[in-house]
Amino acid sequence: MRKRAFAAAFAAALILAAGSSAPTFAQSIYGINYIGEHAFPGSARYRALGLSSYALIDSSCAIPANPAAMADLTRVTFSLVEIMSVSNVRSGSESANVSRFQIPSVMFGVPVRKGLVLGFGYLTQFSGKGDFAFDYPIENGATAREIHRFRCGLFNVPLTVAWRPVPWARVAGAYRIERGSIENAYQVDFRKDLYSATESKRVRSFSGSSWSGSTLLNLHPRLQLGLGWNSGVSYEGDETFTYTRAEFDSVAAWRFDLTSAWEAGASFGINERWWVSGHFWQRSAPDTRGFEQLTGSIGDERLAALGIERRGGGEGGFFMRAPLRLGYYENRWHLEYPAGRPVDSRFITFGSGFGLPGGPGQVDLSLEFGQIGSAGNNGVDERVVRMAIGLSVAEAWSKRKVAR
């Protein structure tokens, strides 16, 4: 039964990935200006708690916010998180409704012995998408259409070791293979017979690696602390320019850096079911190398989050037993728009979850309502409804017994 559930979950993951593979990269409208919007890794439960549950022991999920939490996995666990959002963007008198999807983040956690877990998978770190077009009037009454396309995706493949040396402490280290690409395409199209579109395109492809370390301390049965550090990343790669006139094509070396980040979190239980959690994350402003047009417009990024959870219970009806989650977070972007005016995201989150029928596993849902930027401060604001679904399934692996 569990094997079937595991197979069904894996198939669902593939379907979700395939379904979102075309218009995949997506986040805020502000994301077109740098490297996209930051996607903080974590489960749908983490999102429902407003990204606050960094210091949270969770024995059922392979995508915890704090990798050290993986040390509590006792089964081979597969986790997936898919995020979708709809938003209304306003700029002056203009507005646009936008819906977006993101490539699912997936992780496997493999216990090699009690308290020692290896993890690997795929985590989206930044993503952005933009398709926008403007009319360009020309003499003689003709009008051309300028069509811009932006695609950005930074992801990493973490290779994680999580260890619980003593019952009250967990540590984790991860080596991350970092990769990404940023594509800017510009087309001129007249949308008439006998007219052809011309295109200029720049694709930046880059890669790097990073290290991270984290710890999760269970100082008291109702008090948990988490600390984490991520090294910076020096991305190296190239930028390829292609044009309708192929003789203009060129390639140049390109690089940019992300500085190191640190984070801390705490959770404490008011009683057995009610828990409060908090999380703070910060990365200092990276150099603007590679994005010279943003000189003076890149600042520190930070996240401050708070959440409260009523954990699942064993008594009462469905809604009495179901977990309830509520959270709030503020994320200050690296991007300042205009210079000196940071872009802030503010979200209220809700969510719940239920166990996966037929075996160990969990389905979590979250809803986020918030705003990115503000008309007064940034000139553009975006009202966002974001949904996330998380799926975790587990299977105890053992040597196959040969029937005699």
Added chain:
Amino acid sequence: MKLKSKYWIAAAFLAFALSCSSDPEGPVSQQFVDDGTYGVKGGDIHRVVLPVTAVTVSVPQGVGTGRLLILGRLQGIEYRAVLLKFDFTLKAEDVGKRISSARLHLPMQVATPREFRLPATFHEMYSTFSDTSSVTEVPPYDPVPIPDSLGMADDTLDIERTEYDIDTSFVNGWISGTREHKGIAIIWDAAAVTDSTISIEMKAREYGSDPPAVRVTFTDGTSATFGSIDDYSVAIFEEPGLNSVGGIARRVAFSYDPAGIPERAMVNAASLVLKVRGDQGFGGAIGEQLVIGYTALFNYYLYAPNSSDTLSSGFLKGTGVDQNVLDPMISRTIKLSLRGYMGDVLRNARANTGLVLQSNLEVFRIQRLSFVSGGADAPYIEIYYSLPADFGGAQ
């Protein structure tokens, strides 16, 4: 049931998310592009007009394989003569017989106007010809017409008559071999007829049945028919202006100078713009359309010649640029696409030898497509181009 309700919640959640659609984001992203935050600026987009010099170039050409033979004048094209050649080989049983009468059978099909009667004379040709020859002017012939049985030389061709008497002495000579038969030319006096649209059309050998023939009656009362083995309409075109004429033939050569267009221009559209003079257009003779079923549309072919020298053979061949059909009798402005061609010229992948417009049926049909050559409607080349986007930094 409780398990099912969980599934329904998850399914509704997914369905809602997947059913959302997006508006174009253009207006709300405008300021990011305008103030440079986005980092990519579009290049300028321009329309440029290049003046064109156009001339009509004569390419000596004749069409001898038409299915109708034509005499008359149609939209400036003068069908000056019809040439006929017959095989006077006798059947074995007719050898040694003498001819008592001879008639030239001309299978008339159409007259324009119907009551039109064309004064014409029949002449012995001094030189022979064939259907595959390119005859661009009336070949030399005996100026003394072949008389009829009554000794009259002048005759009139009309739609009601298909038989015309000719002197038996000529035919007896051709049959016996004592008189060399190189062909008969039917000539009309174009100078004496001022009408602009007149024609007599008859079946040619290529029609497939009832060809032109010489029909004779022998003195013993038997008869014989000698069908044509070659026949030809000799057409002349001498009008001024910009004319692409099939069959004759005339081609229009265009030259231009693309100087001033930026080196990095990327062509979105390029067109050769021409104003068609429908009042001078000619889609084909009435008989070609009614009897044979030809369309009146002009099938044009625009090419970049291998040489811009109109006297060289390289001018007659080149790389195709555009081809299509249009009604030559409707006055309108047409745009012939130069999209790929102009891109090649601007990036120096192709030499600028100009452009040539010709009838794509030049060796099959006589048609005329005329253009305004001067003033506001003179030919020109219109180009829309855009410059590459500015990505900033290295590119």
